[in-house]
Amino acid sequence: MKDIKITMIGMGYVGLVTGAAFAKHGFDTTCTTRTPEKAENLNKGITPFYEPGLDELVKEGVDSGLFHGSTDNKSCVKKGDITFICVGTPSLPDGGIDLSHVKKTACDIGEALADLDRYHVVVAKSTIIPSTTDSLILPLLEEKSKKKVGKDFGLCMNPEFLREGAALHDSLYPDRIVVGGYDQRSIDTVMNVYSGFDCPKFECDLRTAEMIKYAANCLLATKITFANELANICEFFGVDVYEMMKGVGLDFRINPAFLNAGVGFGGSCFPKDVNAITAVAKSKGYQPRIMNAILEVNETQPLRIIELAENKVQGVKNKRIALLGLSFKPDTDDVRFTRALPIAEALIEKGAEVVAYDPKAIDNFKELTDKPITYAASAKDALRDADICVIQSDWDEFKALKPQDFKELMKTPIIIDGRRTYDPMQMIQEGITYLGIGWKNP
Ligand code: UGA
Numbered sequence: 121m122k123d124i125k126i127t128m129i130g131m132g133y134v135g136l137v138t139g140a141a142f143a144k145h146g147f148d149t150t151c152t153t154r155t156p157e158k159a160e161n162l163n164k165g166i167t168p169f170y171e172p173g174l175d176e177l178v179k180e181g182v183d184s185g186l187f188h189g190s191t192d193n194k195s196c197v198k199k200g201d202i203t204f205i206c207v208g209t210p211s212l213p214d215g216g217i218d219l220s221h222v223k224k225t226a227c228d229i230g231e232a233l234a235d236l237d238r239y240h241v242v243v244a245k246s247t248i249i250p251s252t253t254d255s256l257i258l259p260l261l262e263e264k265s266k267k268k269v270g271k272d273f274g275l276c277m278n279p280e281f282l283r284e285g286a287a288l289h290d291s292l293y294p295d296r297i298v299v300g301g302y303d304q305r306s307i308d309t310v311m312n313v314y315s316g317f318d319c320p321k322f323e324c325d326l327r328t329a330e331m332i333k334y335a336a337n338c339l340l341a342t343k344i345t346f347a348n349e350l351a352n353i354c355e356f357f358g359v360d361v362y363e364m365m366k367g368v369g370l371d372f373r374i375n376p377a378f379l380n381a382g383v384g385f386g387g388s389c390f391p392k393d394v395n396a397i398t399a400v401a402k403s404k405g406y407q408p409r410i411m412n413a414i415l416e417v418n419e420t421q422p423l424r425i426i427e428l429a430e431n432k433v434q435g436v437k438n439k440r441i442a443l444l445g446l447s448f449k450p451d452t453d454d455v456r457f458t459r460a461l462p463i464a465e466a467l468i469e470k471g472a473e474v475v476a477y478d479p480k481a482i483d484n485f486k487e488l489t490d491k492p493i494t495y496a497a498s499a500k501d502a503l504r505d506a507d508i509c510v511i512q513s514d515w516d517e518f519k520a521l522k523p524q525d526f527k528e529l530m531k532t533p534i535i536i537d538g539r540r541t542y543d544p545m546q547m548i549q550e551g552i553t554y555l556g557i558g559w560k561n562p
Contacts, residue, residue: 121186122146124313125200129193129225131158133287133388134245134280135206136167137174141291143181145316150188150196162189170453170480173288193225197232197240202313204243204278205229205257215395216403219256222246226257230264233273241274241309247337247393249400250330253277258302274306277326279333284387285451297321300329337393338411343378344385345414348421351381351558361558362540381558383512383538384421386448386457391418421557422459425510426466428536428555432562433508437471440531442506444499445513445539446478446485453480455488459538460512464493467510477502479517503529514539523550 124147128139131153139151153159158168165179181187190196197203207221222244229242242261244253258269269275277300282290297314299321301307307323314321324332351361361381369376385391398411429436448458455461460476467474468491477496478485486495496502499517503509503526511518518541526533527550535547537556547554548562555561 121148124202126150126313127152127193127196127200127203128206129196129203129229130206130208130221130246131155131162131168131189132206132208133169133171133282133284135204136162136178137171137282137287137291138204138206138245138280140174140177140181140187141288142313143184143187144177144292146186147313148186149181150190150200152190152193152196154191156191159189159191162187171287172285172451177288193228194232197229198236200240201238202241202243202309203229204245206245206280209246209248209392209396211392211395212399215399217247217249217392217396219248219252222248222252222257223260226260227264230261233261233265233267236265236273239273239309241276241306243276243278243310244330245278245280247279247333247389247396248277248330249334249396250327253300253326253330254302270303270305274309275302275326276300276306276310277329278310279329279336281333281336284454285449293317294319298324298329298332300324300326300332302326334393334397337390338397338414340378341385341390341394341414341418342410344380344390345417347379347381348384348417348557352424354558355561358560360544360560380540382421382540383425383459383463383557384418386459388454388456391415391457419462422462422512422538423466424557425463425536425538426470428557428561429508429510430470432555433534433536433553435470436467436508439472439507440505441467441472441474442496442499442502442509442530443467443474443476443493444478444502444509444511444518445515446476447481447513450513450515453478453484455481455484458485458488458512460485461488463510463512463538464489465491468492475502475506478513479515500525500529506530507532508534508536511535511537511539511541514541523547523552526552 126147126149128135128151131151139149142149165182167174167178205225209217299310354361365379401408446460475494482495534553
C-alpha cells in the first residue's frame, strides 16, 4: 500500500472508475456518494452501472481492503491527502453547466480543511468551464477553511479523458495525463500519484487544464460531425465514406480515429461540452460558428435513417421496425443523449411500430420515453417479422448476426445501418437490402 490516501467525491463514471484504478495502483481510495445504498453496495463490491470489467476491478479493490464507499465527504477528506472532485456538471436549459454539485462539494471540502493541520491537495476532475477552479472552487475552499491556498492546501485541475465502454482501459492505461496547478507543489503532489502510470504527462496552469478538456471533446465532436457531413455528400456520388476516410486517415496530421460517420454522437459528454462552451462564448459576446454547426448537424443526422427509409424502401408507415441499440454507444447502459431516442420518436411519429432491443440499456431507455415501444428479449426476437431493421449502435451481439438471421427472421430483409456494422458487399451478395449513411444506396 502507498502512503497517500485518496478521496474521490462522486461515484459516477469518473469517480468510480478512476478511484478503482487508483486502488489497483496501491492507493487507499474512498469514493463518496450522497446515496447510502450506493456506498453500502460499493463496500460489498457491487457497482452501480454497467461498464465492462468494472465489477471485477471494484471487487479486487474492495477485497484488497484498498477501495471503500462512504457518504461522508468531510470525514473522508480529513482522513485523506488528496481529494478529487468528480461530481456531475449537467447542462442547464441555456446549454451552460450546472455547478451546484461542484459548489456544494467545494464547501464540504473547505469545512473539512478547516480541521486539518497538514497539507492537502484538492483536485478538480469534473469537466468545468475555464476559470471555475480559480474563481469558484478556490474562494469557497479559502472561505470555508479560513486557510490559504499555496500555503495550507494545494489546488489542481486534472481533466479526465476516459471513454465509457472503455473506461477501465483508459483509466489504467491513459494516453496522457494533464495536471494544471495553482503552484508547483500542488502539481508535484498530484503527479506523484500518477508516477506509476506510463504515459506523457503535461503540466500547465488551472485554466489551461480546464480548457484542454473542452478543446479535446469539441475537436473529437468536430471530427465526427465532419465525417457525417461528408457522408451526406458522399451519397450523391455513390462514394463510400468509410472507404474514403481510410484513405484520408492515412495522413499522419489527420489520423483515422473518430472519423466514423453515422447517426451522430450522443453520450453525457460531447453534447454537453459543445453546448457549454458555446453558451459561455455567447455570454462573453462571441458567437461561435463551428460549435453551432456541430450541434445543428448532430441534431438532424439521426433523421437521415428515416429519410433513407422513406426514399429507398417505401417508408415506415404501418411497418414493423426492429431498432437495435438503445445506449449511446456499445458496451454501456448509458442512454444520455442517445441517438436512439430521436430515431424511435421519428419512427413512431411516421406511423411505424417500433420493437427495440439493447443488451444492457432497455431499463434506462424506458425511463427516457413513454412512447409506445415494444421491448424485445434479444436481437433475434426484435428481428422476428420486422419489415426493416435499424441499427443505432454496433454491439458485438449485433455484429455476430449472420445474413441468414435477417433473411430467416424478418418479413423483408432490409437493414438501415446507422453505424456500418457489416460488410456491405457481403450483405448485398446475400440478397439483403443494406442501406446506410454515407455509401451507395441502391
Ligand atoms: C468522450 C471522449 O471520447 C472521452 O475522451 C472523454 O473523457 C469523455 O467523452 C468525457 O468527456 O467524459 P464518451 O462520450 O464516453 O467519451 O464516448 P466516445 O467513444 O467518445 O463516443 C461518443 C459518441 O460519439 C458516441 O455516440 C459514439 O457513437 C460517437 N462516435 C464516436 C461516432 O459517431 N463516430 C466516431 O468515429 C466515434
